[in-house]
Amino acid sequence: MAEAVTLARAGKRFARGAGDLPVLHNIDLTIGPGEIVALLGPSGCGKSTLLRLVAGLEEPSAGEVRLGDRPVVRSDPRCAIVFQEPRLFPWKTVAANVAVGTRRAKDASPPDEWLRLVGLDGFGGSLPHQLSGGMAQRTALARALIGQPGVLLLDEPFAALDALTRLRMQDLLWEVCQRVGSTVLLVTHDVDEALHLADRIVILGNRPASVVATIPVTAPRPRARGDAQLGVLRDRILGHFGFPVGRVGESGHGASTGPSRHASPVPIAAVHLATTTGGIDAMNAPPMVCPPPAAPSGVWAGERRRSSVFDFLSFGSH
Secondary structure: OOOOEEEEEEEEEEEEOOEEEEEEEEEEEEEOOOOEEEEEOOOOOOHHHHHHHHHOOOOOOEEEEEEOOEEOOOOOOOEEEEOOOOOOOOOOOHHHHHHHHHOOOOOOOOHHHHHHHOOOOOOOOOOHHHOOHHHHHHHHHHHHHOOOOOEEEEEOOOOOOOHHHHHHHHHHHHHHHHHHOOEEEEEOOOHHHHHHHOOEEEEEOOOOEOEEEEEEOOOOOOOOOOOHHHHHHHHHHHHHOOOOOOOOOOOOOOOOOOOOOOOOOOOHHHHHHHHHHOOOOHHHOOOOOOOOOOOOOOHHHHHOOOOOHHHHHOOOOO
16 A cells, blocks of 8 residues: 655764764655655755665654654565666576565565566566666566555666666556556656656755755656656756756847757756856766666675665565
8 A cells, every 4th residue: 555755854964984974954745645756956965865764774863754654664664665776686587586575565466467567578587697677677676566565765766777778667667656556756867757757856955955846747647758848847947956948049148938849958967066166057067977787786786785775675674
């Protein structure tokens, strides 16, 4: 059953050397059951940290985090999470990897049903090294969904995929979420991805981050990627990060005449420059560099993180 998510004046500080590093400050956010919310913000502002608070992978330094009417517990079983890389067990078959997600579920369907749902029917006996990057990430999505979590947390799940595969995975994610009905919290740097998937977009400011804007996305579904209404919202979102929007007038004075359908997309990953310069030159902003698809990984990927991320991934008890 979908769970509501509530963060009430939530904050997070990390110990660092002689002092603390404040990351999140006074986060007030409520997500309704079954709602899809996307988080946008400058690189390093604490988006993934917020996700980890909801998952129970980190404890808030201030305030509280609740799922439904109960506080979040460590590695909360009401949540499932999908990371940037699949983090599959390399020695397990695809079906066995998906079945890992049933360890804390009371009633779970067979893995084959979920593999069929994500378009991997017939691949249950394959090993992770035999999959493409997109297929491996579909496996990770099926593993997260098989326990039918109340809250599905997505930490840039398609960032390592090529552009076309990323678009297909976005459509697949929306279709699957409609079937499962989980509440979804998506961290992304892709403005168009947020507009395509979310019911609401929440924008975080610079670290220590708080919520600086909430933008409803009311365009009907399924959404056309060239929808003019989404283009207006895109300009509004980019404006929050200091990017010029609209189109230059014929006189060259830069007067905006509304959203341009021909404007080149500006990668949101460049906005962190504004934290030190006070502004940003969009024409000289560095492009967002996505890492290449990673080879399916297992224990070693989990061991690179501190805290209980890998334990959470493997649905171990604490």
